[in-house]
Amino acid sequence: MNNQRVYIFDTTLRDGEQVPGCKLNKEQKITIARKLDELGVDVIEAGFPVSSPGDFEAVQAIAKEVKNATVCGLTRAVKNDIEVAAQALKYAKKPRIHTGIGTSDSHIKYKFNASKDEIIERAVEAVSYAKTFVDDVEFYAEDAGRTDNEFLAKVCTEVVRAGATVLNIPDTTGYCLPEEYGAKIKYLSEHVVGIENAILSCHCHNDLGLATANAISGVVNGARQIECTINGIGERAGNTALEEVVMILRQHPGLHLDTNINSKLLNDISRLVSDTMGMIVQPNKAIVGANAFAHSSGIHQDGVIKNRATYEIINPEDVGVTESSIILTARSGRAALAYRAKNIGYELTKLQLDAVYLEFLKVADRKKEVVNDDIHRIIEHCRIGIAL
Ligand code: KIV
Numbered sequence: 001m002n003n004q005r006v007y008i009f010d011t012t013l014r015d016g017e018q019v020p021g022c023k024l025n026k027e028q029k030i031t032i033a034r035k036l037d038e039l040g041v042d043v044i045e046a047g048f049p050v051s052s053p054g055d056f057e058a059v060q061a062i063a064k065e066v067k068n069a070t071v072c073g074l075t076r077a078v079k080n081d082i083e084v085a086a087q088a089l090k091y092a093k094k095p096r097i098h099t100g101i102g103t104s105d106s107h108i109k110y111k112f113n114a115s116k117d118e119i120i121e122r123a124v125e126a127v128s129y130a131k132t133f134v135d136d137v138e139f140y141a142e143d144a145g146r147t148d149n150e151f152l153a154k155v156c157t158e159v160v161r162a163g164a165t166v167l168n169i170p171d172t173t174g175y176c177l178p179e180e181y182g183a184k185i186k187y188l189s190e191h192v193v194g195i196e197n198a199i200l201s202c203h204c205h206n207d208l209g210l211a212t213a214n215a216i217s218g219v220v221n222g223a224r225q226i227e228c229t230i231n232g233i234g235e236r237a238g239n240t241a242l243e244e245v246v247m248i249l250r251q252h253p254g255l256h257l258d259t260n261i262n263s264k265l266l267n268d269i270s271r272l273v274s275d276t277m278g279m280i281v282q283p284n285k286a287i288v289g290a291n292a293f294a295h296s297s298g299i300h301q302d303g304v305i306k307n308r309a310t311y312e313i314i315n316p317e318d319v320g321v322t323e324s325s326i327i328l329t330a331r332s333g334r335a336a337l338a339y340r341a342k343n344i345g346y347e348l349t350k351l352q353l354d355a356v357y358l359e360f361l362k363v364a365d366r367k368k369e370v371v372n373d374d375i376h377r378i379i380e381h382c383r384i385g386i387a388l
């Protein structure tokens with residue numbers, strides 16, 4: 001069975017950049033966009049052009065620069081937003097306008113003070129207007145996660161009829177459970193009239209820590225695009241992390257779903273985004289955290305030294321990390337100590353290792369991590385002891 005393609009829509013420069021303190025200038029955005037293109041993402045959401053002159057210029061510059069990916073600009077279901085986005089995307093090889101409106105009861109009542117029919121009318125108008133500028137129009141039903149499925153299918157049917165090529169189903173508040181989100185996607189794939197002319201897209205937020213699980217549940221149930229960010233950055237608790245969904249699909253070939261991402265570049269782009277935005281990646285972050293391939297307990301270290309696969313499901317080289325690391329702490333065993341000692345030039349006999357290990361534990365109980373300099377000192381110290 002051949003793998004089916006899942007398109008990766010990266011929104012680091014739009015949803016990701018909405019994070020307080022993460023504002024980027026035009027040059028920084030271009031640098032990241034180039035790297036995203038190299039990484040193999042299918043769509044780069046470059047910004048929200050009507051939001052500021054700076055964002056307009058950045059989207060325009062990225063549209064000129066990007067060679068392979070579709071370049072996308074966000075709009076509300078507002079004519080002026082759409083015109084400005086079309087202008088910003090004018091030079092893109094593959095432009096996409098991403099327009100939409102809130103569809104949940106609370107958005108309809110509190111944000112728009114409108115009726116359901118008025119929401120459908122505005123959605124259709126926005127898509128039809130965007131189609132006068134570009135062929136590729138993505139529609140988002142904001143707060144789809146809390147929108148009743150029957151109404152959602154009705155909105156989607158109408159916007160597909162108006163020419164929407166992609167239907168974005170955002171779990172804007174990160175509320176859904178994976179089963180619920182997957183069932184929503186399945187329902188839409190079975191009830192939206194004309195769905196064969198569009199693809200369903202997952203856009204999940206991480207308020208309950210479920211953004212990645214929900215996106216995966218979405219593609220397992222028929223969606224073919226995932227909207228995500230590098231390092232999972234984004235509003236509040238963030239968005240689905242690009243590196244996570246890519247590696248989940250790769251590590252589970254039985255799902256028969258894959259992306260076009262060159263995973264060997266994941267670690268580099270994670271650092272680039274983290275450094276440029278000043279957003280530290282938590283050390284235990286899956287795939288790209290500093291500890292993602294670090295082993296510190298004796299039992300695990302012994303296993304990894306004998307065979308990496310005992311405690312690692314991903315080869316670190318596949319995501320651009322040169323090797324697994326063995327961190328020496330008070331929980332480390334003799335095997336890890338002998339391994340590190342050998343790496344820095346000491347071949348210890350069993351007797352020597354026993355002596356060095358006792359000294360090592362004294363140092364390790366005082367320090368969080370025992371580094372190479374400590375080991376040199378311990379071994380020198382023990383040699384004197386052994387000689388005496
Ligand atoms: O989370 C959301 O609903 C969004 C839309 C604007 C696409 O980011």
Ligand code: ZN
Nearest residue numbers: 015170172203
């Ligand atoms: Zn979002």
